[in-house]
Amino acid sequence: MKKRKTEDRVVSIEVDVLNALLATPNQSSFVGLRDYTLILLTLDTGIRPSEGMKLIPQDFNASLRGIYVPAKVAKGRVARTLPISQTTTKAH
Helix, strand or coil, rough: CCCCCCCCCCCCHHHHHHHHHHHHHCCCCHHHHHHHHHEEEEEECCCHHHHHHCCCCCHEEEECCCCCCCCCCCCCCCCCECCCHHHHHHHH
């Protein structure tokens, strides 16, 4: 049986590339705002887009600036609470 990799993988993305990515969605439409918020959520927390799309409004806590990822949504089937930035909080 093959061993799993234990070393962390760090990916470095240039700031101008991230800014271009965040500027792409048209935030004046529902779909664009959804995509923009999902990108911010992924950058903040590292959750997968599929996990983010399964969250419901009750999973967001704007006053504590956090999200709750229930076990039924999480890929690893382990529930967790994750902090989010003020920018992401305002976008949702």
